Amino acid sequence: MTTEKAILTQDKTWFAACRVEDVVENGGVCIKYGDEQIALFYFTRRNEWYATQNECPHKKQMALSRGMIGTKGEEPKVACPFHKKTFSLRTGECLTGDSCSIKTYPVKVEDGLVYIKVDIH
Amino acid sequence: MKIIVVGNGMVGYKFCEKLIAKKLPNAEITVFGEEQYPAYDRVHLSDFFAGKKPEDLSLAPASWYADNGIDLHLGDPVQYIRPAIKLLQTHKGHIRNYDILVLATGSSAFVPRIEGIEKQGVFLYRTIEDLHLIAAYAKKARKGVVIGGGLLGLEAAKALLDLGIQDSHVIEYADRLMPRQLDESGAEILTNTLTSLGLSIHTGKNTARICGKESITGLEFTDGTSLETDLLVVSAGIRPRGELAVEAGLETGMNGGIVVNNFLQTSDPSIYAIGECALYNEMIYGLIAPGYEMAEVAVQEICRLSANSTQRTREFTGYDMSTKLKLVGTDVASFGEPFANGPEVRNIILKDSAKGIYKRLNVTADGKYLLGGILVGDAKQYNLLLQTCKNRILLPQHPEDLILPVREGKKEEGTGITALPDEALICSCEGVTKGAICQAVSDQGCETVDEIKKCTKAGTGCSGCLPMVKDLMVHTLKQQGKYVRNVLCEHFNYSRQELFDLIKLHELKTYNEVLDQLGKGDGCEVCKPAVSSLLASLWNEMVLTKGNDTSQDSNDRFLANIQRGGTYSVVPRIPGGEITPEKLIVIGQVAQQYGLYTKITGGQRIDLFGAHVSDLPAIWSALIAAGFESGHAYGKALRTVKSCVGSTWCRFGLQDSVSFAIEVEERYRGLRAPHKIKSAVSGCIRECAEAQSKDFGIIATEQGWNLYVCGNGGSKPQHALLLATDLDSATCIRYIDRFLMFYIKTADPLTRTATWLNKMEGGINYLRNVVVNDSLGMGAQWEAEMQALVNAYQCEWKVAIETPEIRKRFNHFVNAPGEKDPTVQFDSLREQKKAANW
Ligand code: SRM
Ligand SMILES: Cc1cc2nc3c(=O)[nH]c(=O)nc-3n(C[C@H](O)[C@H](O)[C@H](O)COP(=O)(O)OP(=O)(O)OC[C@H]3O[C@@H](n4cnc5c(N)ncnc54)[C@H](O)[C@@H]3O)c2cc1C
Ligand code: SF4
Ligand code: FES
Numbered sequence: 001m002t003t004e005k006a007i008l009t010q011d012k013t014w015f016a017a018c019r020v021e022d023v024v025e026n027g028g029v030c031i032k033y034g035d036e037q038i039a040l041f042y043f044t045r046r047n048e049w050y051a052t053q054n055e056c057p058h059k060k061q062m063a064l065s066r067g068m069i070g071t072k073g074e075e076p077k078v079a080c081p082f083h084k085k086t087f088s089l090r091t092g093e094c095l096t097g098d099s100c101s102i103k104t105y106p107v108k109v110e111d112g113l114v115y116i117k118v119d120i121h
Numbered sequence: 122m123k124i125i126v127v128g129n130g131m132v133g134y135k136f137c138e139k140l141i142a143k144k145l146p147n148a149e150i151t152v153f154g155e156e157q158y159p160a161y162d163r164v165h166l167s168d169f170f171a172g173k174k175p176e177d178l179s180l181a182p183a184s185w186y187a188d189n190g191i192d193l194h195l196g197d198p199v200q201y202i203r204p205a206i207k208l209l210q211t212h213k214g215h216i217r218n219y220d221i222l223v224l225a226t227g228s229s230a231f232v233p234r235i236e237g238i239e240k241q242g243v244f245l246y247r248t249i250e251d252l253h254l255i256a257a258y259a260k261k262a263r264k265g266v267v268i269g270g271g272l273l274g275l276e277a278a279k280a281l282l283d284l285g286i287q288d289s290h291v292i293e294y295a296d297r298l299m300p301r302q303l304d305e306s307g308a309e310i311l312t313n314t315l316t317s318l319g320l321s322i323h324t325g326k327n328t329a330r331i332c333g334k335e336s337i338t339g340l341e342f343t344d345g346t347s348l349e350t351d352l353l354v355v356s357a358g359i360r361p362r363g364e365l366a367v368e369a370g371l372e373t374g375m376n377g378g379i380v381v382n383n384f385l386q387t388s389d390p391s392i393y394a395i396g397e398c399a400l401y402n403e404m405i406y407g408l409i410a411p412g413y414e415m416a417e418v419a420v421q422e423i424c425r426l427s428a429n430s431t432q433r434t435r436e437f438t439g440y441d442m443s444t445k446l447k448l449v450g451t452d453v454a455s456f457g458e459p460f461a462n463g464p465e466v467r468n469i470i471l472k473d474s475a476k477g478i479y480k481r482l483n484v485t486a487d488g489k490y491l492l493g494g495i496l497v498g499d500a501k502q503y504n505l506l507l508q509t510c511k512n513r514i515l516l517p518q519h520p521e522d523l524i525l526p527v528r529e530g531k532k533e534e535g536t537g538i539t540a541l542p543d544e545a546l547i548c549s550c551e552g553v554t555k556g557a558i559c560q561a562v563s564d565q566g567c568e569t570v571d572e573i574k575k576c577t578k579a580g581t582g583c584s585g586c587l588p589m590v591k592d593l594m595v596h597t598l599k600q601q602g603k604y605v606r607n608v609l610c611e612h613f614n615y616s617r618q619e620l621f622d623l624i625k626l627h628e629l630k631t632y633n634e635v636l637d638q639l640g641k642g643d644g645c646e647v648c649k650p651a652v653s654s655l656l657a658s659l660w661n662e663m664v665l666t667k668g669n670d671t672s673q674d675s676n677d678r679f680l681a682n683i684q685r686g687g688t689y690s691v692v693p694r695i696p697g698g699e700i701t702p703e704k705l706i707v708i709g710q711v712a713q714q715y716g717l718y719t720k721i722t723g724g725q726r727i728d729l730f731g732a733h734v735s736d737l738p739a740i741w742s743a744l745i746a747a748g749f750e751s752g753h754a755y756g757k758a759l760r761t762v763k764s765c766v767g768s769t770w771c772r773f774g775l776q777d778s779v780s781f782a783i784e785v786e787e788r789y790r791g792l793r794a795p796h797k798i799k800s801a802v803s804g805c806i807r808e809c810a811e812a813q814s815k816d817f818g819i820i821a822t823e824q825g826w827n828l829y830v831c832g833n834g835g836s837k838p839q840h841a842l843l844l845a846t847d848l849d850s851a852t853c854i855r856y857i858d859r860f861l862m863f864y865i866k867t868a869d870p871l872t873r874t875a876t877w878l879n880k881m882e883g884g885i886n887y888l889r890n891v892v893v894n895d896s897l898g899m900g901a902q903w904e905a906e907m908q909a910l911v912n913a914y915q916c917e918w919k920v921a922i923e924t925p926e927i928r929k930r931f932n933h934f935v936n937a938p939g940e941k942d943p944t945v946q947f948d949s950l951r952e953q954k955k956a957a958n959w
Contacts, residue, residue, distance in 0.1 A: 018936045026633075026644075027671030027678075029935035037944075040935075045633070045643050055944075059959040062687050062944050066675045070645030072611070079646035081675030081683055086646070 014108065014115040017051075023114065028078065030054050030065040033118055038105060039065035040114065041089060043076055049107040050089035051116045056080040057100035064102070122148050122427055125209065125219040127199045127365065129154030131163055132396030132412035133225030134180050139420040141189045145427050150191045153211055155198035158249055159183050164409055167276050169252045170283040178249070202369040204389045221391055221423055224379060225416075226362040228397040228405070233268075233357050237331030243353045246277040255354065259284040262351035266290045266340060268328060269356035270298040272446060277354045278320055279449040290321040290348060292340070294357075297324055302444065302455035306472055307495045310479040314451050314498065317477075323348075361398045361405050374400040383436040385419040393419045402439060410549040411440035417552060441511060441549075445496075445503045451477070452500035457493025457510040458483060466492065469521050473498075480524040482506070489515055496524075504589055505538070512545050538592050547593065548586045553579035558590055562597040570594060609870070610647040613640045617795065617870050621655050630660060632672035650674040651870040654757050657793035658865045661913040663920045664756075664793075665927050676755035679931065680918055681737055684730060685956035686945050689737060691717070691729040692754035693744050694790060697764040697782035697802075698725030707747040715740055718953045724761035724799070726752060731954055733941045737931050741918045750916040753791060757871075760799045762786035763811065767804030767821065774804035776821035781850060782810070785819070788854065791914045792861065795868040795877075802826075813841045816874040817857055822846065826853045830860055830888070833875035842878075842885045845893050855904055859892045862903035 017031045017040060025044040030037055037054035054062050059082060067078045069089065076089040086095045092102040106117040122145070126133050129152050137150065154160070161178040168178065176182075186193040197213045202222065210216045230245040232238060242262075244255050259265070265286040267278045270293025281289040291298070297308035298315075312322050327343040331353065339349040363377035372380040372388035378400025385393045385401075395415040397407055406412065418437045425433060443456030461483035462468065469482040478498035484491055491510040496503055502523060509516065509523075517523070543556030561567045561576045570591050574580050580587045608614050615623065620639065629635045635652050636644055649672040657664055664670070664677055676682050681689035693708070708727055712719045715736050717729040732740055741751075753759060762785045765771070767778030782802040792798070801810040802819040812818025818829040824847040832841025845856055868877040881887060890896040921927045932938045946957035 022935050024671050024930065025668055030933055032934040032937045032940065035943075037934075037942075043643070045636075061685075061959070062942050063675075063683070066678070066683070068646040068649050068671065068675070070612075070649065071643040072645065076643070077645070084646060 011120055012117050013120050015118045017114050017116045020109060020112050020114060027069060028065040028067065030062070031116065033116070036118070037062055037065075038116060038118075039067075039078070040107065040116065041065075041069055041078065043069060043089070046076065048076065049109060049114065050076065051105035051107045052078070052087065052089065052092060053103040055102075056082060056085065057094075057102060058083060058085050122220045123218060124148055124150050124221045124223065124423065125217060126150065126152045126223045126225055127209075128225035128227055128362075128396070128398075129156070129160045129193070129195065130225060130227045130396065131160060131180070131409055132227070132416055133223075134160035135413050136223060136225060136395060136416040136419060137186070137189075137191055138181075139416055140423070141191075143420060143424050145424065148427070151217065152186065152191055152193045153197050153199050153215075154193070154195045156248060156250070157196045159186070159193065159195060161249065163247070166247075166249070166252065167280050167283075169249065170256070170280050175249050199365060202365055202392075204369055204371070204392060207391060219391075221393070221426075223419060224366065224387070224392065224394040224398055225396045226365065226398045228359040228361045228407070230273075230356060231358040231360045232355055233328075235328050235331055237333065237337070238355070240331055240333050240337045241335050242333070242337040242351060243331065243355060246273060246280070246354050246356050252280075255280070255352070256284060258352055259286060262286055264288045264290075264350045265352045265354070266292060266348060266350040267354045267356055268292045269358065270295070270322065270324065271301065271356070271358070272299060272444070272448075273359075274354075274356035275299070275315070275448045277356050278315075281352075281354070282319065282449070286352070287319060288321075289319070290323060290350070291315075292326050292328060292342075292348075293322070293324045294327055295324065298322065299453065302453065302459060303495055303497065304460060304481065306470070307453075307455075307479045307481065307497045310472065310474065310477055310497045311448070311451065311453060313474065314477040315449055318449055320449070359397065359405070359407055361400065363398055363400075366394070366398075374403065376405070378405050381437075383418075383438060384422045384433070385415050385437060386422070393422070395419050401437060404439070406440055406442070408440075408442065408444065410552075411442075413550060414440060414552055443493075443507050443510075445500050451498060452496065452503075454496040454500040454503040455494070456503070456507045457491065459493050459495045461492045469524065471521075471524050482520060482524060484516065484520050488520055491516055491520070504586065508538075508541050508545050508547075512542050514540055514542075538589060539596060547589050548577075548579035548581075551578040551581060553577045555593060558593050559597045562594050563601060567594070568598065609651055610645055612636065612642045612644055612648050613652075615639065617651060617655070618867050620652065621659070621866055624652075624655055625659055630656065630662070631667045632656070632669055644672070650677070650757075653677065654793050654795065654870070657758075658910075661791070661793070661910045663915065663917050665917070665921060665930075670927075670930065679734060679737065680751065680755060680921060681732070682755045685959055686947075687734075687942060688730070688945055688956070689732045689734060690754065691732050691737070691740055691744075692722070692726060692752035693749035694752040694786070695726040695761075696786040696790075697762060697779050699764070699779055699783060704747060704749065707744065707749075711740055711743050714743075716954065718955065725763045726761060728754070731947060731956065733933070733945065735932050735939055735941060738922050738928050742922050745916070745919055745922065750790070751918040757794055757796050758798070759786070759789045759792045759794075760797050761801075762789075762799075763801035763815075765803050765809035767802075771804055773807060774821070775823055776804060776826065778802040778804035778810065778819075778821055781819065781826070784850070785854070785857070788911055789857075789861065791917070792865075792910060794861070794865050796871050796873045798861070798864075798874065814838065815841060817841070817860060819853060825849050828853055828856055831874040831878040831885075833873050835873070837875075839875045839879075844885070844889055855900075856892050858904045858907040859895075859900050860888075862907055863888075863891060863899075 023029050023042040028039050028041040031040050039052050039054040041050045054065050056063050067081050069078045077086045079086045087102050092104040108115050158175050160180045197211045199209050199211050202209045230247050245251050265281040267274045270291050278291050329343045330341040332339045341347045361378040363373045363379045366373050366379040379394035381394050381399045387394050396412040418435050421435045445454035465486050467484045471480045480496050482494040541555050545555045547555050561573050567573045567576050580590050632652050653672045712729050718731050720728050722728045762782045764779045764782030768774030798816045800817050801812040801815045803810040803812045804821045812820050814832045814834050818841050820827045826848045827846045828844045829841035830844045833839045933942045947954040948957050
């Protein structure tokens with residue numbers, strides 16, 4: 001591993017966001033991390049966790065955590081409640097034909113706590 | 122090859138478009154047009170008065186010509202042609218040689234020689250320029266007259282009405298309106314309709330003189346009568362513009378039409394004439410469809426020459442002059458041989474002077490074939506009749522059924538599009554046949570009307586054929602077994618109606634159960650709210666329980682409408698629009714406490730905007746404590762039942778409309794449906810509550826209530842239709858129960874009642890049979906089901922604030938409850954706030 005990469009990973013940290021039972025099943029909640037707003041999703045049907053930026057890039061609305069989640073084929077996605085643009089929860093790519101994409105974060109669950117990997121501020 | 126087109130009108134443009142598509146290797150195209158604007162849609166010229174700008178009417182912008190290598194000169198009419206040396210000169214002095222010259226000079230309005238016709242205030246009706254002049258002059262005109270009661274004259278008369286000249290007259294020389302298209306009875310019905318719309322019609326009048334000094338003040342007729350007016354539009358027919366051809370020595374007809382052969386060649390083989398200036402078989406074709414066909418034939422001819430081929434593929438052999446028009450809002454159509462008569466012909470005539478409908482079919486004596494006909498007031502059957510006529514399709518046994526109004530319980534008769542041969546011309550503007558459309562679907566994979574439009578150009582002209590295009594598409598898809606069933610989305614292979622029955626049968630209560638048992642995959646934003654709505658309509662359980670919260674649309678999930686910036690609106694129910702001063706004060710106090718913007722809505726209640734999600738439970742606690750309930754402004758559910766003040770105060774009121782509105786609103790509050798439902802109760806036919814624009818509307822009569830259904834405001838307003846009359850309150854409620862249950866069970870998702878009815882076979886008569894005559898035998902069951910829903914009602918905001926697990930969901934940050942979203946911003950406006958722009 002090059003030193004450069006090692007430094008990069010050190011800039012990230014696992015942030016304990018909330019407890020598992022705080023998150024709605026098959027839906028999202030909004031996490032505050034400093035000035036950052038993160039949408040955290042518990043896709044209970046697939047037993048998968050995802051995190052993305054909360055802001056919808058379309059009209060810059062802090063809304064994605066209130067969107068409905070689901071799948072397109074196998075791809076997990078979230079639909080913005082404002083104008084129903086959809087984004088892949090895995091890659092952040094916009095699935096409804098726009099070029100805008102959203103940031104995604106790694107998530108892990110340990111001892112009933114949900115951790116999100118964030119940049120150290 | 123140098124090709125010069127004279128005239129940049131509709132046909133001249135179409136010629137260019139078609140020629141470009143052929144990509145001829147060394148064609149140099151030049152166009153000279155007299156008007157200032159690039160070719161525009163003359164057929165929709167009158168839309169100019171409805172606010173369309175010249176650009177909106179334009180068929181292609183000037184850049185289109187440049188992009189396609191066409192040298193376009195506007196405002197530069199050609200002055201003369203010298204066929205012997207293949208040369209022309211324009212007004213601005215351009216001198217050009219050509220190999221092929223195409224005359225597309227159209228026609229001009231015919232100006233009869235009447236004394237005084239040169240006075241100010243006398244106008245023609247053909248170009249954008251004419252319309253500019255009329256509009257400017259009309260500002261000071263109170264009375265207006267149109268000479269000419271034909272198609273164009275009536276359109277001009279409509280324009281005068283649109284310009285606000287309420288006292289408008291039409292003068293026709295013949296004994297009836299539209300003498301070329303209509304017989305006496307048809308013209309009589311049309312005259313009655315137009316008169317009732319405020320036009321004065323004078324037939325059998327010959328104008329002798331136009332009076333006034335410099336400007337027109339009136340008309341005198343040969344019978345000695347006269348008519349005052351401030352403005353006159355002359356629309357007495359058209360004259361082909363053959364002046365260039367006459368001067369050049371080409372063969373022309375009496376009226377100046379340029380004589381052409383089957384290939385649109387004039388007497389000089391290098392010169393073609395197309396459109397309204399061309400005289401074919403002693404006939405001028407004053408319509409767009411034959412003009413486009415001429416353009417097509419001329420283009421093929423030119424391609425043939427350029428390829429040095431001797432094989433001719435297409436000929437012009439005349440054209441059907443059938444037309445369908447909307448005149449001042451009334452359908453008028455005439456097709457085939459509209460006047461056919463005599464021993465060989467059977468005339469079938471339907472005339473209803475009260476409804477303003479006249480229909481005439483001319484059928485062969487043996488009843489087998491349709492020769493032609495006339496439709497006034499209702500021309501829905503035009504397309505099919507025209508096709509039946511043109512393609513000599515065998516008529517059904519009782520051809521009269523084709524024009525009779527559909528009787529109750531009877532399906533609409535007709536030969537149907539399936540009977541049409543492949544050559545049947547569906548889009549006459551672009552000359553697209555049934556075969557071509559079906560092929561686009563089967564071979565080129567078009568599965569939407571838009572794709573077909575792109576692929577074949579069908580429906581891109583006047584768009585009148587689009588319904589048939591769609592039917593053909595569905596039919597072809599069905600034939601291929603490819604018919605896409607009306608399924609919900611990729612997760613459910615059922616229609617909404619099928620799912621409704623299945624969920625009920627299996628007694629499923631949650632979205633997850635439904636998905637597991639009836640669907641596949643993990644759901645999406647389409648099926649989740651649709652299934653949630655079904656569950657609510659079936660069981661009326663609180664929508665946020667049993668894990669159903671995240672399958673609701675975001676608005677249902679937070680029991681409020683999300684608005685710009687991410688705050689929510691709060692709408693308490695105010696049944697019938699009636700509210701006590703005490704409750705008004707509470708609304709004011711709550712709004713002050715939480716800093717909300719307040720507004721009276723269009724639904725007779727009050728909306729409070731700008732609430733943070735974390736404030737919603739407290740706001741609702743205060744409102745509920747004061748006796749309010751949720752207004753379901755966020756749900757696909759009953760919205761408002763508006764009322765007018767009715768017999769309690771109003772001197773005209775026949776019944777107590779406020780009390781009834783409140784009763785109705787309280788009965789159906791919270792009822793979830795495929796889309797929102799709205800209602801209103803008016804105390805008399807003055808209709809101050811606008812009941813006829815509602816999903817179901819009630820109007821008081823001396824005896825009781827008239828019930829109207831399936832009205833709609835929104836982007837495509839539609840008046841509600843009368844379902845039953847003079848009902849007592851209990852019967853009225855029973856009918857509404859049945860009507861709503863039938864709707865809830867059978868409509869597609871997000872379909873308002875108006876759209877639902879529009880798609881229903883048999884329409885209002887069928888619906889009336891189901892609801893009033895109980896033809897399906899479901900009446901009693903539906904009433905019982907509705908009663909169960911009514912009994913299960915609870916205010917969902919009350920449940921939400923009283924249930925801790927639900928209440929805690931109303932937070933912006935899950936890890937910082939109570940903290941508000943810091944990105945929300947407001948601006949101030951008129952002493953209140955508004956959402957910051959996005
Ligand atoms: C507040 C109000 C405008 C106002 O300031 O007066 C309003 C506001 C909205 N209307 Fe409306 N409509 C309001 C009366 C109407 C009316 C008039 C009426 O009800 O008499 C109509 C036409 C009548 C009709 O529906 O047939 C109307 C036709 C629509 C439509 C078009 C429906 C259609 O069938 O075409 C939509 C869009 C939709 O529902 O899909 C819509 C959607 C909306 C939404 C929900 C759009 C949205 O998702 O944000 C707005 C939500 C406001 C909010 O946050 O509360 N609104 N809307 C009115 C609330 C009435 C109430 O008290 O509940
Ligand atoms: C108000 C109105 C409503 C109509 N409604 C319908 C309808 O509903 N259905 C239907 O099928 N038809 C309708 N028509 C008829 C339709 O518009 C015409 O059939 C069509 O425009 C004919 O096209 P064209 O190119 O032959 O002539 P035009 O569109 O008249 O174009 C001819 C052009 O050539 C120009 N020109 C003439 N002489 C010269 C010259 N020497 N040099 C350069 N340019 C020259 C003219 O200025 C004009 O711009 C309507 C017409 C009007 C006026
Ligand atoms: S008309 Fe449009 S902008 Fe106005 S309230 Fe209704 S939906 Fe909103
Ligand atoms: S703001 Fe998200 S789709 Fe428009």
